[in-house]
Amino acid sequence: MPLYRVGAVTESMILARGLRKSFGDFEAVKGIDVDVRRGEAFGFLGPNGAGKSSTMRMIASVSPISGGSLQILGMDPATDGPAIRGRLGVCPQEDTLDNELNVRDNLYIYGRYFGIPKGEVNSRVDELLEFVSLTEKAKAKVEDLSGGMKRRLTIARSLVNRPDLLLLDEPTTGLDPQARHVLWDQLFRLKQAGVTLVITTHYMDEAEQLCDRLVVMDKGLIAAEGSPRQLIEEHSTREVTELRFGITDETNPHELIAEKVEDLGRLEVLPDRILVYSPDGEEVIAKVHERGLDPIGVLVRRSTLEDVFLKLTGRTLVD
């Protein structure tokens, strides 16, 4: 099997072919191919319901696959689950911290599940509390922590076994901007330290910040794959011009206006604005004015992964 050879040569951390997951009649993951190699930061970008968490749980070797093949760290989760899980760090989307234990005990107890000797766990716990800036909260109850602190504690917990592969399912969803930046900084330091990261997110800025390579996932399928820059170059233009035209009524002037500018570049007509994909935004604005159109707001910006997603699926990421 070529799958195994690839795994051995390039140190494939995750190798999925035609991977599927069904819940009863419903297919949440519909056959995806994924390769993650040692040391990279890999992302799954997609809206709610895309199948990211289902995929992550299969990778975490807690959810049996429904079809296709999957290898984690060169092993088969169906038979080597415990061995795989011993080398993974998992930060699930939903908090699974033990509210009845204090902050420190959450880490200590979890470390013991991996069979790490007491003394060793204790020193790792101190180190990890320091790393996620929770040393002062060591004796605090979990329920007294803020959302961002809980997330950081979960990340610390996922690091207690010094994992080869760290899985982060929506690490910053629900956090305020400041807490997100603190977390990104910590994830960035892990990445610098050579930890292989797999991140799911529906925030395009998170994917751009953290991921070397990502797949755009929608409705259980992978729509595109590449580095953030490659994806933008391939599926979008360097600049995007956003045009806003006052209140729209049932005659839908957006559609009418769109007809007048459709030669300026590829268009996306959204309820509140028109996006024009053309490499030179200033030129687009000049031409819009030349044609006697008078938008109440114009904005020229760089393309983002949001634009890539819009192009690939016709929908926005966060709705």
Place this chain on the structure above:
Amino acid sequence: MASTVPDTGLSLVTGTLRQTDYWWTVFKRTWKGGVINSFVSPLFYVVAMGVLLGGFIAGDPAKLEGATSYLAFIVPGLVATHAMTIAVGETTYPVMGAVKWHKTYYSMIATPLEPRHLVAAHMMFVLFRLATACGVFMLVLAPFGVFESWWGPFLAFGSQLLVGMAFAGLVYGYSTRIRSESAFGVLFRLGVLPLTLFSGAFFPISNLGPVLEWVARLTPLWHGVNLSRMFCLDTVDWPLAALNAVVLVAAVVVGWFWSVSGLEQRLAD
């Protein structure tokens, strides 16, 4: 797809021992409440039913399965019933909590631990609770002259552990399969309460009439009550004792597989 005997993975003992620190924290958190539930409430029962109510009941050994007083009759059954109550308490809300509310089981199976290890450690904790609760209970009762031999109470203690563990396994498996805690109400009202009242703890099951007497004999609790009582009163009918023991051991074994398969299914989605 989920198999009870995986190719790799931790042995049952290793996986269970890795949870010692966890259960130690649970113990430290709950032992005070446990003291009330395990010792104080059953003592009230003994005083109210055995001593005070028993004062109105003639201690006729022919009518009380060989007991010379109502207190001596009721004590072995009360302790066995108490074992069931403790086991049910430890395997209902705590199990649902770990699956549904706190989701602690989900964090545990993200490690090398597997569902069978979680069940085993939980069962060890229940066994510990049973041993301390029934052990102390029996010790406290010893001076009241309710035991007819020196060795009987030890075997009675063993049978109390056995009946407790039988219920622990059966109820744990039930708890992994239900979606809402309202199903516990059904369990308590249609399971625990009738068993407590009609399995021979408070009155001889021969009083129930021939049909219901046989129904009572089919319940696991009766086997525990009967075994516990025969040992305490030194009225052992050995073939019957063997049957009681076999039934209870079988229930423990069935309960184990029922619990492990239930938890495997529940956590794998």
